[in-house]
Amino acid sequence: MNWLKVLFFLLLNGCCLPVLCAQEEEQTPPNTFRFSGQLSGWAQYKPDIQPKGWLGTRYIPQLNYELPLKRNNLFDFEISANVYGEAGFIPFDSLYSHGKIKPYRAWARYSANKMEIRAGLQKINFGSAMMFRPLMWFDSMNPRDPLQLTDGVWGLLFRYYFQNNANLWLWTLYGNKNVKGLEVNRTHWRTPEVGGRIQLPVPAGEAAFSYHYRKINANMYGSELPLQYNGIGENRIGLDVRLDVTVGLWAEATWTHLNKNMGIFTNQEMLTLGTDYTFAIGNGLGLTFEQFIYTSDQKAFAMDNTLSLSGISLSYPLTLFDNLRTVVYYDWNNTEGYYFADWQRQLNHFTFHIMAYWNPDKVRLITQNLSSNRFAGKGIQLMVVWNH
Amino acid sequence: MKKLVSVFLALLYILTANAQDPVKILDEVDKNLSADSRILDSKMIVYGKRNDRTMTAHSITMGDKKAFTEYLSPARDKGTKMLKLDKELWMYSPSTDRTIMISGHMLRQSLMGSDLSYEDIMEDRKLNELYKAVISGEETLDNRACYVMQLTAKVPDVAYYSMKIWVDKERLIPLKQELSGKSGQLLKHITLSDIKRIDNRWFPMKMNYKDVLKDGKGTDWIIQSIQFDQPIPKHVFSKASLKQ
Numbered sequence: 001m002n003w004l005k006v007l008f009f010l011l012l013n014g015c016c017l018p019v020l021c022a023q024e025e026e027q028t029p030p031n032t033f034r035f036s037g038q039l040s041g042w043a044q045y046k047p048d049i050q051p052k053g054w055l056g057t058r059y060i061p062q063l064n065y066e067l068p069l070k071r072n073n074l075f076d077f078e079i080s081a082n083v084y085g086e087a088g089f090i091p092f093d094s095l096y097s098h099g100k101i102k103p104y105r106a107w108a109r110y111s112a113n114k115m116e117i118r119a120g121l122q123k124i125n126f127g128s129a130m131m132f133r134p135l136m137w138f139d140s141m142n143p144r145d146p147l148q149l150t151d152g153v154w155g156l157l158f159r160y161y162f163q164n165n166a167n168l169w170l171w172t173l174y175g176n177k178n179v180k181g182l183e184v185n186r187t188h189w190r191t192p193e194v195g196g197r198i199q200l201p202v203p204a205g206e207a208a209f210s211y212h213y214r215k216i217n218a219n220m221y222g223s224e225l226p227l228q229y230n231g232i233g234e235n236r237i238g239l240d241v242r243l244d245v246t247v248g249l250w251a252e253a254t255w256t257h258l259n260k261n262m263g264i265f266t267n268q269e270m271l272t273l274g275t276d277y278t279f280a281i282g283n284g285l286g287l288t289f290e291q292f293i294y295t296s297d298q299k300a301f302a303m304d305n306t307l308s309l310s311g312i313s314l315s316y317p318l319t320l321f322d323n324l325r326t327v328v329y330y331d332w333n334n335t336e337g338y339y340f341a342d343w344q345r346q347l348n349h350f351t352f353h354i355m356a357y358w359n360p361d362k363v364r365l366i367t368q369n370l371s372s373n374r375f376a377g378k379g380i381q382l383m384v385v386w387n388h
Numbered sequence: 389m390k391k392l393v394s395v396f397l398a399l400l401y402i403l404t405a406n407a408q409d410p411v412k413i414l415d416e417v418d419k420n421l422s423a424d425s426r427i428l429d430s431k432m433i434v435y436g437k438r439n440d441r442t443m444t445a446h447s448i449t450m451g452d453k454k455a456f457t458e459y460l461s462p463a464r465d466k467g468t469k470m471l472k473l474d475k476e477l478w479m480y481s482p483s484t485d486r487t488i489m490i491s492g493h494m495l496r497q498s499l500m501g502s503d504l505s506y507e508d509i510m511e512d513r514k515l516n517e518l519y520k521a522v523i524s525g526e527e528t529l530d531n532r533a534c535y536v537m538q539l540t541a542k543v544p545d546v547a548y549y550s551m552k553i554w555v556d557k558e559r560l561i562p563l564k565q566e567l568s569g570k571s572g573q574l575l576k577h578i579t580l581s582d583i584k585r586i587d588n589r590w591f592p593m594k595m596n597y598k599d600v601l602k603d604g605k606g607t608d609w610i611i612q613s614i615q616f617d618q619p620i621p622k623h624v625f626s627k628a629s630l631k632q
Contacts, residue, residue, distance in 0.1 A: 244489065246492070346441065
C-alpha cells in the first residue's frame with residue numbers, strides 16, 4: 001500500500017515538474033540530482049534471551065533532486081527506502097530471519113527564503129527534550145539509537161520563519177495507519193489530522209505552543225466498548241521552553257484529552273524537565289539530565305496514576321576521533337534501571353560503534369517505542385556504518 | 389635646508405614610533421583579518437595519530453555577532469547547519485531533521501571533533517576591542533621579521549585570556565599565535581600561512597590549530613575561497629536558513 005502512495009507521489013511530481021520548469025525558463029542555477037545512502041551492519045549478542053545472536057544489515061538509498069527557481073525559490077524532492085534484513089540464531093538449533101523493503105521518505109517541497117511547504121512521507125519532529133519527549137507526536141527516535149532512524153508520516157507541512165526567529169508550523173496528516181510516536185490508539189481511518197505550532201523567542205531562549213487534533217479508534221481499549229466509540233476526537237496541547245542561562249534548561253509538557261469518557265485514558269499529561277552542561281574536565285564532559293512524569297486519569301491533572309522516569313546522559317570525547325556516551329534511565333515505579341554505553345569511532349566515511357547495555361528483560365519505558373525491545377536484557381552490539 | 393632635514397627626521401621619528409605603537413599594529417591586524425561580512429568556503433583536516441578526517445563547509449559571517457555555517461562533506465555530516473546570533477547557537481541536523489538550540493557553554497567545545505571550538509570558527513571579534521597589547525620583542529619567523537606581542541584580555545567574555553602573537557612587520561598579519569587561559573596555561577597554538585593579498589588586505593588562507601591538550605598533529609583550516617564585505621540578505625541570519 002505504501003508503495004502505491006510513493007507511485008502516486010512520483011506521478012504527481014512527474015506531472016507538476018514540467019509545468020514548473022516551463023514557468024521558470026529564466027532560472028539561473030542548474031538542476032541537481034544527488035544519490036547518497038547509508039549502509040549499516042551489526043552483530044548483537046544477548047546471553048540471557050533467545051535467540052542469543054543476531055546479525056543484521058540495513059541500506060537506506062536516497063535520491064534528491066533540486067530545481068532552483070527564480071528569486072531564490074526552490075522546488076526539490078527526496079525519496080528514500082529502508083531496506084533491511086536480520087537473522088537471529090540459536091547455534092545448532094534454529095534460525096529466525098526477517099527482512100523488509102519499505103519507503104522511508106518520499107516528499108516534494110516548494111520553498112522560498114522564509115517559508116516552505118512539504119508534501120508526502122516525511123519526518124516531522126520538534127520540541128526541546130532530548131531523552132523523554134512528550135512532544136514525540138509523529139516520530140519515534142530512540143536517543144540510544146546511533147542512527148537516529150524513525151519512520152515518517154504522510155502529510156502536508158507548512159512552515160514560515162519570521163525575521164525575529166519566531167516560526168509558525170501548520171500540518172495536516174492523512175493515511176497513517178500505524179500508531180505514531182507515543183500514541184496508544186490508531187487514527188480513525190480516512191479522517192485527516194490537523195495541527196500547528198508557533199515558536200517565539202523569549203529572553204535567553206525560546207518557547208512554543210503546539211496543538212494537534214485527530215479522531216481515534218477506541219477498539220484498542222477493549223472489546224466491551226460499543227462500536228460507535230470509533231472516531232472519538234482527541235485534542236493534544238503542548239508547551240515547551242528552552243533557556244540558556246549558563247546551563248541549558250528546558251521544559252516540555254503535553255496534555256492529551258479525549259472528547260468521550262474513556263476512563264483513565266480520558267486525560268493524559270506528560271512533563272519533562274531537563275538541563276545540560278559541559279564541564280571543563282579533560283576534553284569536556286557533557287552532562288544531560290531529564291526528569292519525566294506521566295499521569296492519566298478520567299479527570300484532567302488528577303495526578304492519581306503516575307509514572308516517573310529519570311534519565312542521565314554523559315558524553316566524553318576520548319580523542320579527536322573517539323567518543324564515549326552513556327545513557328542511564330531509572331524507572332521509579334518499577335524500580336528498574338536501564339544502562340547503555342556507546343563507544344564511537346568516526347572516520348571520513350565509516351563510523352564504528354561498540355554498544356553495551358544492561359536493561360530489564362522486558363522494556364517498560366512508556367517514552368520509547370517497540371524498537372527499544374532490541375535493547376532488552378543485557379548484551380553487546382557492534383555496528384559499522386558507511387555513508388556515501 | 390637644516391630645517392627641512394629636522395622636519396623630515398621628526399616625521400620619520402613619529403612614523404616609526406606610530407608603527408611600533410601596539411594599538412596601531414593591532415588595529416592594522418584587525419583591518420586585515422576582520423570585515424563587515426565574510427563569505428567563505430573552507431576545508432578542515434583533522435589529523436590524528438594514524439588517521440585524518442576532512443570536512444568542507446560554506447560559511448557566512450557578519451561582524452562578530454552573526455554567523456551561519458553549512459557542512460558540505462563528509463556524507464555523514466552533509467547538510468548539518470549552524471546559526472549563531474550573538475550568544476545564541478542553533479544546530480540543524482539532517483539525520484534527525486530537527487533544529488536544536490545549543491547551550492552557550494558548548495561554544496568553547498570542540499567543533500566536529502577538531503582542534504577548533506565553535507567560537508574559534510564562528511567569531512570575528514576585533515583583537516583591539518578584546519585585548520590590551522604590549523610589544524615584548526622582535527623575532528624572525530619563516531624569514532619574516534615579526535613583532536612579538538603579548539595580549540591580555542580587557543573584557544570578561546573572551547575565549548582566551550591571554551595571547552602571544554608574532555605579527556609580520558611588513559604585512560601586519562599574525563604568523564603565529566599562542567592562546568592561554570587565565571591560569572597562564574597554554575591551550576592552543578595557531579600557525580598562519582599561505583598569506584594572500586585579497587581586496588587590499590593580507591589574509592592567511594591556511595591556519596593550523598593545535599589544541600595542546602589533545603593528541604594528534606592539530607587541525608588545518610584551509611580557506612578555499614573568501615569574499616569580504618559583501619551584502620548579505622537578512623534572512624540568512626534567521627532560523628529560516630536552518631531548514632533542510
